[in-house]
Each structure stands twice: as C-alpha cells, then as structure tokens.
Amino acid sequence: MDPKSTAETVVKHLEDAWNAADGPAFAEPFASDADFVNVRGELHSGRDAIAAGHQQIFDTIYAGSTLRYSVGSARELDDGVILAHIPATLNVPSGPLAGEINALASIVLVRDGGEHRIAAFHNTAVAGA
Amino acid sequence: MDPKSTAETVVKHLEDAWNAADGPAFAEPFASDADFVNVRGELHSGRDAIAAGHQQIFDTIYAGSTLRYSVGSARELDDGVILAHIPATLNVPSGPLAGEINALASIVLVRDGGEHRIAAFHNTAVAGA
Numbered sequence: 001m002d003p004k005s006t007a008e009t010v011v012k013h014l015e016d017a018w019n020a021a022d023g024p025a026f027a028e029p030f031a032s033d034a035d036f037v038n039v040r041g042e043l044h045s046g047r048d049a050i051a052a053g054h055q056q057i058f059d060t061i062y063a064g065s066t067l068r069y070s071v072g073s074a075r076e077l078d079d080g081v082i083l084a085h086i087p088a089t090l091n092v093p094s095g096p097l098a099g100e101i102n103a104l105a106s107i108v109l110v111r112d113g114g115e116h117r118i119a120a121f122h123n124t125a126v127a128g129a
Numbered sequence: 130m131d132p133k134s135t136a137e138t139v140v141k142h143l144e145d146a147w148n149a150a151d152g153p154a155f156a157e158p159f160a161s162d163a164d165f166v167n168v169r170g171e172l173h174s175g176r177d178a179i180a181a182g183h184q185q186i187f188d189t190i191y192a193g194s195t196l197r198y199s200v201g202s203a204r205e206l207d208d209g210v211i212l213a214h215i216p217a218t219l220n221v222p223s224g225p226l227a228g229e230i231n232a233l234a235s236i237v238l239v240r241d242g243g244e245h246r247i248a249a250f251h252n253t254a255v256a257g258a
Contacts, residue, residue, distance in 0.1 A: 025142040034200075035212065035250055041255035043201075043214055072172075073164075077239050077248045078210050083164065104170040106251040108237055110206050119206045120252040122235040126170035 006116050007084035010109060011069045018067040023055025031110065031117040039101040039103060050121075062084075065092045068069045072104075080111035102126040132203040136213035137239060140198045147196040148174050152184025159247040162238065168232060168254045179250075191220045201233075209240035217252075231255040 001011075010029045017025035017031035027050040030036070036044045036053070044053045058065075067090050085106040092098050105123040109116040139158045146154035159165070166174045168245070173182045177251040187194075196219050203213035215234040221227050222247075234252040238245040 010180045011146065011236065034206075035214065035235070037214070037233055037235055037251075037253055039253060040257070041231070041253040042232065045202075052242055073174075075162075077237065078207060081207050081210050083237065083249050085164065085166070102170070104172065105233070106164070106166055106249055108206065108249070109211065109217060120212050120235055120237070122166075124166055124170040128169070 001078050003082045003084065004071055006069045006082055007074040007086075010084055010107070010116065010118060011071055011084075014067045015067055018054075018058070018065075020109075021058035021063070023051045023053075023058060026054045027051035029118050030121070031112060031119050034077060034118055035120050037122040039123050041081070052106070061095055061097050064093055065090055067091075074079065077108075080116075082109040082116060085096070132205050132213065133200055135211055135238060136200045136203040136215075136236070139236070139245065139247060140200055140213075140215055144196055144198045147183075147187070147194075150184075150187035152180045152182075155183045156180035158247050159250070160241060160248050163247055164249050166251040168252050180247060190217070190224055190226050191221055192224070193218045206237075209245075211238040211239065211245060212236070226247045236246070 013029050027047045030047045032047050035041050038052045069088050072085040072087050077083050084107050088103045090101040107119040110119040142158050156176045159176045161176050165179045198217050201214040201216050206212050213236050217232045219230040234253050236251040239248040
C-alpha cells in the first residue's frame with residue numbers, strides 16, 4: 001500500500017470516530033505511546049490520554065460538530081515510517097467556537113505488525129481561515 | 130548518541146541561527162525535502178523555502194527577536210528516526226507581535242549518513258501563554 005492510501009485509511013477512521021463523538025474509537029489508530037499536540041499547544045501522551053482528551057471536547061466545546069479530513073501529502077521518511085499532512089475542516093454548530101474552523105495536522109505513522117499506527121499527531125489552527 | 134542529545138544538538142543550531150537572524154543557517158539542519166508547518170498552519174516544503182520563509186520573518190515581524198528552545202522529550206520512533214518536542218519562548222522587542230510568545234513544536238529527525246536532519250517540523254502557538 002502506498003503512503004497516501006495508508007494515511008487515508010487511518011484518517012478515515014479518525015474522521016468517522018470524531019463524527020460519532022467517540023473518544024476511544026478516535027484513539028484506536030494511535031500507538032499506545034503516541035504523542036498528540038493539539039491546537040492549543042498542549043501535549044497529551046499515550047492512547048488513553050488521547051481518548052479521554054477527545055471525549056472531553058466531543059462532550060463540550062465540539063459537541064455536535066462535523067469534521068472532514070483529507071490527506072494533502074504523504075511520503076515515507078524511512079522504511080515503514082510515513083509523514084502525512086492532514087487538512088481539516090470542522091463545523092461546530094453552537095457554543096463559543098461555533099462556525100467553521102480550519103486546521104492542518106502533521107501525522108507520523110509507524111508500522112506495527114501488519115498495520116500502521118499514529119506515533120505522533122501535531123495540529124495547528126489555520127490563521128485567517 | 131541518545132535521542133535527546135541528538136535533538137539538543139540540532140535545536141541549538143536552530144536557536145543560534147534564529148538569534149543571528151540568519152535564514153539559510155536556520156535551514157541548514159533540515160533535509161533538502163523537509164516539511165515545515167508554522168504557527169499559522171502554513172506548510173513550507175524544502176530547505177530553500179524554509180530558509181526564505183525564515184529570512185522573511187527575521188527581517189520583518191520578528192526583527193530583533195530572541196528565541197530560546199529546549200527539548201522537552203525525545204524518543205526513537207524507529208531505527209534512526211527521532212521524535213522530539215521542542216518548547217520555545219520568543220521575545221519580540223517591537224512591532225505588532227511585541228512581547229513574549231510561547232510555542233510547542235514537534236520535530237522528526239531522520240538519519241542522513243553520519244548525522245540526523247530534520248525531516249518534519251510542526252509548530253503551534255501555546256494558547257493563553
């Protein structure tokens with residue numbers, strides 16, 4: 001499987017889990033020791049922390065939101081290690097962050113047995129978008 | 130050399146180049162095909178684009194600024210591939226961004242011959258800091 005298809009499979013899982021507001025499902029494609037930096041510059045380490053952090057935002061500021069991811073680019077950095085850039089568009093129906101939010105994430109996928117898992121996810125809100 | 134020491138060597142080079150306002154020197158530790166996502170969520174690909182983009186901000190919004198990086202954590206994702214988290218504190222003396230700005234970057238280092246180069250750099254401003 002090429003890097004872009006591999007990234008698309010992973011990202012589709014994230015998107016579906018986000019849109020189901022399911023924190024543990026969102027965290028499933030991550031490695032158990034994965035690192036996640038969110039748009040506020042906060043680092044969460046470990047799949048459990050990533051699940052809990054996402055469940056928290058799904059239940060509050062991003063309740064009812066709809067996320068659409070794409071894979072902008074993807075390449076192999078080393079054998080089995082993939083870097084991909086993931087543009088995201090989030091629509092939040094209500095609350096302090098209501099409206100459309102755009103972000104760009106970098107993800108690093110590492111091979112784990114027969115599949116790739118996310119070892120690192122780093123997200124940034126797109127300024128002026 | 131352990132992952133943290135390797136990251137510290139690279140990051141010290143970045144810090145010195147920033148504080149000398151030298152875009153090409155800042156870009157030196159990057160791989161020629163490196164990807165850089167800045168705090169505005171903009172992707173710059175390639176060492177030349179990273180050099181030019183930094184020279185532009187050194188000459189304008191960040192003129193006279195002082196940067197301090199540290200290495201918060203560093204680990205090997207795969208043989209020769211290092212992920213490190215880099216907290217930064219930037220002091221800008223004047224202009225629209227005057228003051229102290231905090232950020233957190235993730236960097237991915239890949240072995241290239243006898244040294245490690247930055248394959249991916251992703252930066253996020255720390256909210257409320």
